[in-house]
Amino acid sequence: MKAMIVGAFGSPMLPSTFLSNSKNLLNPRFRVSFSSPSSSGSTTVKQQQGEIAALKPEYKPGVFDDLFLNLFRSKLVQELGWDSNKPGYDGLIELANRLMMKGTTNSDTIEAAVRVLTALFPPYLLDLYKKFIAPLGGGKISAIMVARVTALSCQWLMGSCKVNSVEIEDGISCNSGVYVERCKYLEESKCVGICLNTCKFPTQKFFKDYMGVPLLMEPNFAEYSCQFKFGVLPPLPEDDSVQKEPCLEVCPNAARRRVVARNINLNSCPKT
Numbered sequence: 001m002k003a004m005i006v007g008a009f010g011s012p013m014l015p016s017t018f019l020s021n022s023k024n025l026l027n028p029r030f031r032v033s034f035s036s037p038s039s040s041g042s043t044t045v046k047q048q049q050g051e052i053a054a055l056k057p058e059y060k061p062g063v064f065d066d067l068f069l070n071l072f073r074s075k076l077v078q079e080l081g082w083d084s085n086k087p088g089y090d091g092l093i094e095l096a097n098r099l100m101m102k103g104t105t106n107s108d109t110i111e112a113a114v115r116v117l118t119a120l121f122p123p124y125l126l127d128l129y130k131k132f133i134a135p136l137g138g139g140k141i142s143a144i145m146v147a148r149v150t151a152l153s154c155q156w157l158m159g160s161c162k163v164n165s166v167e168i169e170d171g172i173s174c175n176s177g178v179y180v181e182r183c184k185y186l187e188e189s190k191c192v193g194i195c196l197n198t199c200k201f202p203t204q205k206f207f208k209d210y211m212g213v214p215l216l217m218e219p220n221f222a223e224y225s226c227q228f229k230f231g232v233l234p235p236l237p238e239d240d241s242v243q244k245e246p247c248l249e250v251c252p253n254a255a256r257r258r259v260v261a262r263n264i265n266l267n268s269c270p271k272t
Contacts, residue, residue: 065156072157075119079112093188096198100271106197113202118210126210134212142213143168143176143231150228151178158226159184168231178228187224190250193271195219196242204234221245243272
């Protein structure tokens with residue numbers, strides 16, 4: 001292409017010659033010769049997109065993932081008295097939706113989700129942990145312990161995550177945080193209400209009331225990330241600013257509401 005341009009404009013030309021070449025510039029055949037750089041640019045963009053996709057956190061299922069998922073699902077089924085026909089994670093999300101719809105209030109849903117969490121543990125284990133382990137080191141040791149266990153055992157539910165340092169008191173940091181890079185549960189459910197009332201609030205209540213470990217969860221609905229802060233006391237659900245979060249644009253429940261009644265105010269999620 002460079003040689004073509006030099007031939008056309010790089011040497012002195014008579015007016016008639018220039019006019020002839022100008023006509024060639026307008027000729028569709030001539031313009032086709034410029035497609036090569038465009039194609040190369042497209043390839044470069046695709047390569048860059050591939051590199052970005054490669055950087056996206058991707059969790060590789062472990063050997064115990066199916067066991068954890070089936071155990072959790074069985075407890076949900078016991079609570080609901082109903083099971084989904086869908087297999088695997090899709091069925092789990094449908095059960096979470098059913099749990100949301102079953103409760104007449106958010107408190108009902110939260111309490112039901114807490115019952116599911118407590119049912120996952122053998123009798124008396126939670127009481128023993130709360131009584132003997134939780135007070136160790138002023139609560140720091142237990143906060144660090146549950147952070148590590150959460151990061152190791154819950155990636156099947158949340159996706160890729162890692163332990164990180166969080167501030168638990170004024171100026172005091174501790175490796176009792178868990179950062180979920182892109183929460184699978186939120187991404188698959190696509191619902192702020194499901195996130196808050198079947199995950200965030202029940203999980204905070206479960207760790208504080210049944211294990212003696214305060215927990216603050218900070219979901220980011222723009223990025224689908226979530227920061228767990230074990231050892232940090234959360235506000236009451238009614239005082240939590242996350243209650244003001246609007247419905248996600250992709251939320252299927254919000255989409256149905258928009259179709260049924262376009263004048264409904266969607267500034268906040270109907271289940272928050």
